[in-house]
Amino acid sequence: MHKLVRGLTAAVALGIAADGSAQSAPISQAPQASPTVFYRSVSVDGVSIFYREAGRPDAPTLLLLHGFPSSSRMFEPLLTRLSAQYHLIAPDYPGFGHSDAPGSKEFSYTFDHISQVMQRFTEVLGLQHYVLFMQDYGGPVGFRMAIAHPDRVQGFIIQNACAHEEGLSPLWQKRREFWADRAANEAGLRANFSSLAATRQRHIGSNPTPETIDPDRWNDEFAFLSRPGEDDIQIDLFYDYRTNVASYPAWDAWLRQHQPATLILWGKYDPSFVVAEAAAYQRDLPKAEVHILDAGHFALYEKPDEIAGLVSDFLRHTLGEQKAVK
DSSP: OHHHHHHHHHHHHHOBOTTSOBOOOSSOOOOOOOOOEEEEEEEETTEEEEEEEESOTTSOEEEEEOOSSOOGGGGHHHHHHHTTTOEEEEEOOTTSTTSOOOOTTTSOOOHHHHHHHHHHHHHHHTOOOEEEEEETTHHHHHHHHHHHOGGGEEEEEEESOOOSGGGBOTTHHHHHHHHHOHHHHHHHHHHHHTSHHHHHHHHHTTOSOGGGSOTHHHHHHHHHHTSTTHHHHHHHHHHTTHHHHHHHHHHHHHHHHHOOOEEEEEETTOSSBOTHHHHHHHHHOTTOEEEEESSOTTHHHHOHHHHHHHHHHHHHHHHHHHHHHO
């Protein structure tokens, strides 16, 4: 269907005569202006939180919660594709991207605390309702926000963010050992967790054509992980990840009870979160829309147009139905 539409568009642009010959188009259309993305910061309880913003503030809001070790930068493909219809806000967590990164002795790097800062961030910006797009670490941040204030959340878009044990790949065995005995396993985890090889692997995963993935992605993230003090911040936060796994049963029960409108997008080459997780979500949310993508953990980089289209369709249907009910 899309190829047909593109073909028809090209024919109109060229001006196709009845005999099939190309003629000059009598009217030329000016190219659409590129959407403006704003790069801003706001103080949240004394911490400067950087965020990207696009679209009209009076349009429905999509709150974009990033993963590890990325930042709001990962959502640039959506900001430039969806801002004509929606208001998009993509913050950096404390310790990530361009937000403040207070030392691990001055700031408690836990998912409880990060989610509280993000909740306050929405209040400082005056965001009363929003759809949550959650990728990787965005899952545990977003679930905490939704459970604390379910009235504010109009739906979920979940992209490679785990909430069930069966979604965790065998890579998590070593990570569980770290949680069980931090002192004995921290040195080994540090050597691997923030390494260039591990950072590359998050992007490559099991992709059969790794040469199609831009190495700037993992090199940029490795530079971020190499900042002074960053290793301590990320190790502290990852040690707290054990609280997310312990919370899975409560999150799943909440999903079954509340049945939020949900779109699940899953990059099947993810080395950490396996495809079985999508089926686990569907078990809790029978009405969820599920798409398995020919992509990896950071699927938005690899399938920006496909994901933007799926998100746009989901938002149009979900928000339209909610408006009709009201």
